[in-house]
Amino acid sequence: GNSVTQMEGPVTLSEEAFLTINCTYTATGYPSLFWYVQYPGEGLQLLLKATKADDKGSNKGFEATYRKETTSFHLEKGSVQVSDSAVYFCALSDGSSNTGKLIFGQGTTLQVKP
Protein backbone atom coordinates (compact mmCIF):
# COMPACT_ATOMS: atom_id res chain seq x y z
CA GLY A 1 0.00 0.00 0.00
CA ASN A 2 0.88 3.66 -0.10
CA SER A 3 3.27 4.97 2.53
CA VAL A 4 5.47 7.93 3.42
CA THR A 5 8.80 7.84 5.24
CA GLN A 6 10.50 10.89 6.74
CA MET A 7 13.87 11.34 8.32
CA GLU A 8 14.06 10.89 12.06
CA GLY A 9 14.08 13.96 14.21
CA PRO A 10 14.56 16.12 16.04
CA VAL A 11 16.60 18.27 13.71
CA THR A 12 18.40 21.05 15.56
CA LEU A 13 19.88 23.96 13.60
CA SER A 14 21.23 27.40 14.28
CA GLU A 15 19.45 30.40 12.83
CA GLU A 16 20.32 31.04 9.16
CA ALA A 17 21.45 27.44 8.59
CA PHE A 18 20.36 25.43 5.56
CA LEU A 19 17.54 22.95 6.12
CA THR A 20 16.79 19.65 4.45
CA ILE A 21 14.13 17.24 5.67
CA ASN A 22 14.05 14.05 3.64
CA CYS A 23 10.82 12.44 2.53
CA THR A 24 10.37 9.36 0.36
CA TYR A 25 7.17 7.66 -0.64
CA THR A 26 5.73 4.43 -1.97
CA ALA A 27 2.62 4.71 -4.08
CA THR A 28 0.80 3.27 -7.03
CA GLY A 29 -0.38 5.58 -9.73
CA TYR A 30 0.33 9.29 -9.61
CA PRO A 31 0.03 10.72 -6.12
CA SER A 32 0.06 14.36 -5.16
CA LEU A 33 2.59 15.30 -2.49
CA PHE A 34 2.31 17.74 0.38
CA TRP A 35 4.23 19.26 3.24
CA TYR A 36 2.21 20.30 6.28
CA VAL A 37 3.57 22.21 9.26
CA GLN A 38 2.37 22.05 12.86
CA TYR A 39 3.39 24.93 15.12
CA PRO A 40 3.32 24.31 18.88
CA GLY A 41 -0.23 23.97 20.19
CA GLU A 42 -1.84 24.28 16.77
CA GLY A 43 -3.32 22.11 14.10
CA LEU A 44 -1.59 21.29 10.83
CA GLN A 45 -1.54 23.78 8.00
CA LEU A 46 -0.52 23.29 4.41
CA LEU A 47 2.99 24.55 3.66
CA LEU A 48 3.32 23.54 0.00
CA LYS A 49 2.27 20.91 -2.49
CA ALA A 50 3.13 19.42 -5.89
CA THR A 51 0.75 17.51 -8.10
CA LYS A 52 2.96 15.93 -10.76
CA ALA A 53 6.51 14.84 -11.43
CA ASP A 54 9.12 17.64 -11.56
CA ASP A 55 6.71 20.16 -10.05
CA LYS A 56 8.27 22.40 -7.43
CA GLY A 57 6.13 23.61 -4.54
CA SER A 58 7.25 26.68 -2.65
CA ASN A 59 6.03 28.90 0.17
CA LYS A 60 7.60 31.09 2.88
CA GLY A 61 11.10 30.32 1.59
CA PHE A 62 10.53 26.55 1.71
CA GLU A 63 10.78 24.44 -1.44
CA ALA A 64 10.26 20.82 -2.41
CA THR A 65 10.52 19.14 -5.82
CA TYR A 66 8.47 16.09 -6.80
CA ARG A 67 11.05 13.54 -7.96
CA LYS A 68 9.35 10.51 -9.45
CA GLU A 69 12.60 8.74 -10.35
CA THR A 70 13.73 8.73 -6.72
CA THR A 71 10.20 8.76 -5.21
CA SER A 72 11.19 11.71 -3.06
CA PHE A 73 9.85 15.10 -2.00
CA HIS A 74 12.56 16.60 0.21
CA LEU A 75 11.84 19.88 1.99
CA GLU A 76 14.52 22.59 1.84
CA LYS A 77 15.00 26.13 3.09
CA GLY A 78 18.10 28.20 2.56
CA SER A 79 18.11 30.11 5.85
CA VAL A 80 15.95 29.01 8.77
CA GLN A 81 14.60 31.28 11.48
CA VAL A 82 13.64 30.58 15.07
CA SER A 83 10.01 31.00 14.01
CA ASP A 84 10.37 27.94 11.73
CA SER A 85 10.58 25.68 14.79
CA ALA A 86 7.71 23.24 14.33
CA VAL A 87 6.85 19.69 13.33
CA TYR A 88 6.86 19.05 9.58
CA PHE A 89 4.78 16.31 7.97
CA CYS A 90 5.18 14.93 4.49
CA ALA A 91 1.99 13.46 3.02
CA LEU A 92 0.59 11.99 -0.16
CA SER A 93 -2.84 11.87 -1.68
CA ASP A 94 -3.87 9.11 -4.03
CA GLY A 95 -5.08 11.12 -6.99
CA SER A 96 -6.59 8.17 -8.82
CA SER A 97 -9.18 7.46 -6.12
CA ASN A 98 -10.38 11.07 -5.70
CA THR A 99 -11.11 10.45 -2.05
CA GLY A 100 -8.87 13.25 -0.86
CA LYS A 101 -7.45 10.96 1.82
CA LEU A 102 -3.96 11.82 2.97
CA ILE A 103 -1.28 9.41 4.13
CA PHE A 104 1.19 11.08 6.48
CA GLY A 105 4.76 10.42 7.40
CA GLN A 106 5.67 10.27 11.07
CA GLY A 107 6.67 13.93 11.29
CA THR A 108 10.04 15.59 11.81
CA THR A 109 10.57 18.07 14.63
CA LEU A 110 12.71 21.08 13.75
CA GLN A 111 14.29 23.17 16.49
CA VAL A 112 16.03 26.38 15.45
CA LYS A 113 18.26 28.06 18.02
CA PRO A 114 19.17 31.75 17.95
Next chain:
Amino acid sequence: DADVTQTPRNRITKTGKRIMLECSQTKGHDRMYWYRQDPGLGLRLIYYSFDVKDINKGEISDGYSVSRQAQAKFSLSLESAIPNQTALYFCATSAPGDGRGVDTQYFGPGTRLTVL
Protein backbone atom coordinates in the same frame (compact mmCIF):
# COMPACT_ATOMS: atom_id res chain seq x y z
CA ASP B 1 -12.85 33.25 14.17
CA ALA B 2 -11.28 29.92 13.31
CA ASP B 3 -12.66 28.09 10.29
CA VAL B 4 -12.45 24.66 11.94
CA THR B 5 -13.15 24.39 15.65
CA GLN B 6 -12.94 21.44 17.99
CA THR B 7 -14.40 20.94 21.44
CA PRO B 8 -13.22 20.18 23.99
CA ARG B 9 -9.56 21.13 23.59
CA ASN B 10 -8.49 18.91 26.44
CA ARG B 11 -10.25 16.02 28.13
CA ILE B 12 -9.26 13.55 30.80
CA THR B 13 -11.51 10.55 31.28
CA LYS B 14 -11.52 7.09 32.76
CA THR B 15 -11.47 3.69 31.14
CA GLY B 16 -14.93 2.56 30.06
CA LYS B 17 -16.46 6.02 29.76
CA ARG B 18 -18.20 7.22 26.62
CA ILE B 19 -16.61 10.32 25.10
CA MET B 20 -17.69 12.56 22.25
CA LEU B 21 -15.40 14.97 20.45
CA GLU B 22 -17.02 17.59 18.31
CA CYS B 23 -15.92 19.41 15.19
CA SER B 24 -17.54 22.35 13.45
CA GLN B 25 -16.50 24.19 10.31
CA THR B 26 -17.48 27.40 8.59
CA LYS B 27 -15.61 26.76 5.34
CA GLY B 28 -18.63 25.26 3.60
CA HIS B 29 -16.71 22.11 2.74
CA ASP B 30 -18.45 18.81 2.14
CA ARG B 31 -15.55 16.58 3.15
CA MET B 32 -14.59 16.08 6.77
CA TYR B 33 -12.04 13.82 8.43
CA TRP B 34 -11.00 12.59 11.87
CA TYR B 35 -7.36 11.72 12.57
CA ARG B 36 -5.41 10.74 15.62
CA GLN B 37 -1.81 11.75 16.17
CA ASP B 38 0.59 9.64 18.20
CA PRO B 39 4.27 10.42 18.76
CA GLY B 40 6.42 8.82 16.08
CA LEU B 41 3.41 7.65 14.06
CA GLY B 42 2.24 10.80 12.37
CA LEU B 43 -1.48 11.16 11.72
CA ARG B 44 -3.71 8.21 11.03
CA LEU B 45 -7.19 8.42 9.54
CA ILE B 46 -10.06 7.19 11.71
CA TYR B 47 -13.16 8.10 9.67
CA TYR B 48 -14.06 10.40 6.82
CA SER B 49 -17.28 11.73 5.39
CA PHE B 50 -18.04 13.22 1.98
CA ASP B 51 -21.50 14.42 2.92
CA VAL B 52 -24.16 13.87 5.56
CA LYS B 53 -25.13 10.49 4.11
CA ASP B 54 -21.66 9.26 3.18
CA ILE B 55 -19.42 8.02 6.00
CA ASN B 56 -16.41 5.81 5.52
CA LYS B 57 -13.97 3.98 7.75
CA GLY B 58 -10.34 4.93 7.74
CA GLU B 59 -7.37 2.78 8.64
CA ILE B 60 -7.98 2.68 12.41
CA SER B 61 -11.76 2.85 12.96
CA ASP B 62 -12.07 0.07 15.56
CA GLY B 63 -13.30 1.44 18.88
CA TYR B 64 -14.61 4.64 17.31
CA SER B 65 -17.85 5.81 15.73
CA VAL B 66 -18.86 9.05 14.05
CA SER B 67 -21.92 11.11 13.32
CA ARG B 68 -22.34 13.73 10.61
CA GLN B 69 -25.14 15.82 11.98
CA ALA B 70 -24.97 18.47 9.29
CA GLN B 71 -22.61 19.61 6.58
CA ALA B 72 -20.77 21.70 9.16
CA LYS B 73 -20.64 19.21 12.05
CA PHE B 74 -18.81 15.91 12.41
CA SER B 75 -18.52 14.20 15.81
CA LEU B 76 -16.25 11.40 16.91
CA SER B 77 -17.30 9.05 19.71
CA LEU B 78 -15.39 6.58 21.81
CA GLU B 79 -18.08 4.21 23.08
CA SER B 80 -15.92 2.76 25.83
CA ALA B 81 -12.63 4.55 26.16
CA ILE B 82 -9.42 2.61 26.78
CA PRO B 83 -5.95 3.92 27.69
CA ASN B 84 -4.41 3.25 24.27
CA GLN B 85 -6.87 5.76 22.83
CA THR B 86 -4.91 8.47 24.62
CA ALA B 87 -3.81 10.73 21.76
CA LEU B 88 -4.21 14.06 20.03
CA TYR B 89 -7.28 14.07 17.79
CA PHE B 90 -7.65 16.32 14.77
CA CYS B 91 -10.61 17.16 12.62
CA ALA B 92 -10.03 18.36 9.06
CA THR B 93 -12.11 19.54 6.14
CA SER B 94 -11.55 19.78 2.41
CA ALA B 95 -13.28 20.55 -0.85
CA PRO B 96 -12.79 18.42 -3.96
CA GLY B 97 -9.75 19.54 -5.87
CA ASP B 98 -9.04 19.46 -9.55
CA GLY B 99 -10.43 16.01 -10.25
CA ARG B 100 -7.16 14.32 -9.33
CA GLY B 101 -7.98 14.24 -5.64
CA VAL B 102 -5.73 17.18 -4.90
CA ASP B 103 -7.60 18.40 -1.89
CA THR B 104 -6.04 20.79 0.55
CA GLN B 105 -7.11 19.82 4.03
CA TYR B 106 -7.76 22.41 6.73
CA PHE B 107 -7.20 21.28 10.28
CA GLY B 108 -8.74 22.20 13.59
CA PRO B 109 -6.56 22.94 16.63
CA GLY B 110 -6.88 19.43 18.03
CA THR B 111 -8.29 17.77 21.14
CA ARG B 112 -5.89 16.23 23.62
CA LEU B 113 -7.58 13.17 25.12
CA THR B 114 -6.19 11.26 28.07
CA VAL B 115 -7.78 7.99 29.14
CA LEU B 116 -6.76 6.85 32.60
